[in-house]
Amino acid sequence: MKNFNQKVAAITGAGSGIGQQLAILLAQQGTHLALSDVNEQGLVETRSLIAQYPVNATFTQLDVSNQEAIRAWAADSFTHHGKINLIFNNAGVALASTVEGMNYEEMEWIFNINFWGVVYGTKEFLPYLKQSGEGHVINISSLFGLTAQPTQSAYNATKFAVRGFTEALRQELDIQNNGVSATCVHPGGIRTNIANNARMSDSIRALGMNPARASRSFNKVLKTPPSDAAKIILDAVRKNKARILIGTDAKILDVVQRITPTHYSQALNFLTKKSQKNGK
Numbered sequence: 001m002k003n004f005n006q007k008v009a010a011i012t013g014a015g016s017g018i019g020q021q022l023a024i025l026l027a028q029q030g031t032h033l034a035l036s037d038v039n040e041q042g043l044v045e046t047r048s049l050i051a052q053y054p055v056n057a058t059f060t061q062l063d064v065s066n067q068e069a070i071r072a073w074a075a076d077s078f079t080h081h082g083k084i085n086l087i088f089n090n091a092g093v094a095l096a097s098t099v100e101g102m103n104y105e106e107m108e109w110i111f112n113i114n115f116w117g118v119v120y121g122t123k124e125f126l127p128y129l130k131q132s133g134e135g136h137v138i139n140i141s142s143l144f145g146l147t148a149q150p151t152q153s154a155y156n157a158t159k160f161a162v163r164g165f166t167e168a169l170r171q172e173l174d175i176q177n178n179g180v181s182a183t184c185v186h187p188g189g190i191r192t193n194i195a196n197n198a199r200m201s202d203s204i205r206a207l208g209m210n211p212a213r214a215s216r217s218f219n220k221v222l223k224t225p226p227s228d229a230a231k232i233i234l235d236a237v238r239k240n241k242a243r244i245l246i247g248t249d250a251k252i253l254d255v256v257q258r259i260t261p262t263h264y265s266q267a268l269n270f271l272t273k274k275s276q277k278n279g280k
Helices: 017-028 040-050 067-081 104-114 116-132 153-176 202-207 211-220 226-238 248-259 264-278
Strands: 008-011 032-037 057-061 086-089 135-140 180-187 243-246
Touching: 008 017, 008 067, 008 116, 017 032, 017 040, 017 226, 032 040, 032 067, 040 057, 057 067, 067 116, 086 116, 104 116, 104 153, 116 135, 116 153, 116 180, 135 153, 135 226, 153 180, 180 226, 180 248, 226 243, 243 248, 248 264
Parallel strands: 008 032, 008 086, 032 057, 086 135, 135 180, 180 243
Antiparallel strands: none
16 A cells, blocks of 8 residues: 555544554545544544544544444444545553453453454454455554563463464465555554553562552653654555564564573563663
8 A cells, every 4th residue: 555545544542642643644644534442532632633634534432342333333434434445453451460460350351452352343344445455454463462571461462462363364365465465563662541541450569569650660661652653654554564663672672582582581671671760
């Protein structure tokens, strides 16, 4: 997909962060938009930010863990816009907990949003992308879809799953050669609200961590502006890249885990401590 003018893009999590910046950049390039977010106020803000651009945009309050809601959103978006070219499965949440201390409800909650939300968005929009003749699936994984970290077992599991799901999807689409492709995005520390909205379990105290301090420390390593991340993603879609690494942290850790897959955690700890020191 060489340009986005007069294309139609659907974006989940469009009320803030990367999703909101994707909506703005695409609107600037003449892309019509089907935007969703669980946070209605966030959608109101996004609406005001793109109002100046001459594009057709729809806004839907949506819980991506609800398969029927995504199915209806995809159908309504197609009916309204007449076609769909891109789906950005961007919505996500975070959970900090030890494996032992995490209950099954917490794990189901994060999987329903981070993984099943991506699966539902992909499957419900894919027929419309194929029908358009020129389509792209963009699924947001994470640096933690490449490397694991203590207290992030559930988040790691969802993001590793998104990575495997998307890479297999891309291979299938390449074989079919039907005008649709897929890209998996691995952001490092992006300056969004994910840390502020994360669920923090008291179980991490067993590892010598304080939940409140852990949230503040996590915020300190979120360096890359979401606007920069959105630009990188759109450039990669134009170039049909299979994988995108966003941020120096993601690029360094990707190399380290390839070189020493059993000891990359040491490098991760070093980078975290360095970022926290520089942020003081």
